[in-house]
Amino acid sequence: MNNIFAKRRDRLLAMKAARDSYIPREQRVTCPACGGQFVRREVSQALWVCPGCGHHWPVGAYYRLSTLLDSGSFRELNGKLPPADPLQFPGYPAKLAEARRKTGLDEAAVTALGTIGGHRCVIGVLDGRFLMGSMSAAVGEKLTQAIETACRRRLPLILVSASGGARMQEGILSLMQMAKTAGALARLDRRGLLYISVLTHPTTGGVTASFASLGDIILAEPGALIGFAGPRVIQQTIGETLPEGFQRAEYQQEHGFVDAVVPRGQLRDTLALLLRLHEKGGRHD
């Protein structure tokens, strides 16, 4: 019986992952970074990492989950969301509707319960296709509910970020999600639970300046742009060109803000190891 449900959940996740519009449909794929041409299957087997240069294609939330979670373990958390368009911003409802239609997502974050290498966890993934993964009140609420689920069930938490920062059309309420998620993480911290933050391309603005920077462990995908202010704004402020590799994952690791830069192909095993290292019963208490 359990097995049937597991299979069904697996198919559901596979179906949703297959809808990921980031992923090229053509049989021959060109890498945007090195220009190399590859057969689609070759790139998809490498989890959309370029076999030539190691460029990481952006991927959607369900696809990401399908690469991390154990088969059949995905259970989406569908909480109640706040009303959209709190400021009655002109044109915003139409933009939201379009993003929903294009991506098949209800908002820019997917949260779930699952296992990685047999270890149970709560996981939240931002999706850059949905209005640049920006933080709306609904995104803040979904993530906060996920953090609270981790608190209630005493499970480790993993958040995978991909976001341009705040959702402009939700103004000050978007800003307040930074305080809301940070407060929820304070409660998680107090309970002695593990939080792993995974930074993917791009992680900037209010997401960097809140939950994404607060992990006990912080991992990043190679080449990901990670920062508070965007490169364009900084360039305007200082009036000089920025150095090569500025704000990339490797730069952040060198500057002490990332524990490890982990290629996508190793992320699942790295997370499984970290969950194992923090497992209850393995602690000296």
Place this chain on the structure above:
Amino acid sequence: MTELTAQQRVLIARHPQRPNLDDYINGLFTGFFQQRGDRLCGEDAAILGGVALYHGRPVTVIGTRKGRTLEENLERRFGMPNPEGYRKALRLMAQAEKFRRPVLTFIDTAGAYPGLEAEARGQGEAIARCLLELSRLTVPVIALVTGEANSGGALALAVANRVLMLENAVYAILSPEGFASILWKDAARHGEACELMKLTAPDLMRLGVIDEIVPEPDGGAHLARAIAIHQADLAISRHLGELTKLSGGTLAADRQRKFRAMGAAAPGEEGP
């Protein structure tokens, strides 16, 4: 007085003669002792902090600091903090916790400084840490938005039990110029942005983001600084009186509940 437009309020909030942090410190406190440095690598003049007596009792004071002269403003990057400023604030918050002093913050900043060095030293991490630590302090925290308060750089000092705001101050996700430039790729449309952003004190009161509006003299606080500071004093002392009656655990829980409720699902409401 006729109702001002949001854009007019932005201009008043940025008025160079508006009371700045030094005026508030001189007007509200005695025995102010300035504390410098983050104990990691530097000192940031864009955030001023220290200990002072407020109506005879010690408090920790932290605020963003704009200058009046060009020289002052260059040194303070027009009140836009670097990570060292936020990490100094974190150090002062930890001391407030240790010595059981209330924290009073004063906010007037265009945002955190978007510089190369600021990024290299972790601007995002410094702000994030402020949000986390402020949310769990077990002493009273009161924030006063005195001028313009933009982006995470302002919020880093505003996770408070009570957020008070001067009548003509503005508080927003970023500057109207930045907003227009991101949303419409046209900074010149900032006037339009002002009206849409809901950044005035009455708007924010309606949205439940702030707790009280501190009245200003007609025409703005720059016309009668002493009166504006006196009004701020009345509001701060009243709220502080209420908060000091609460236990440490209640203060932290109250602060977290307040921000937890912002943009939360209404009970019984279904999501999309």
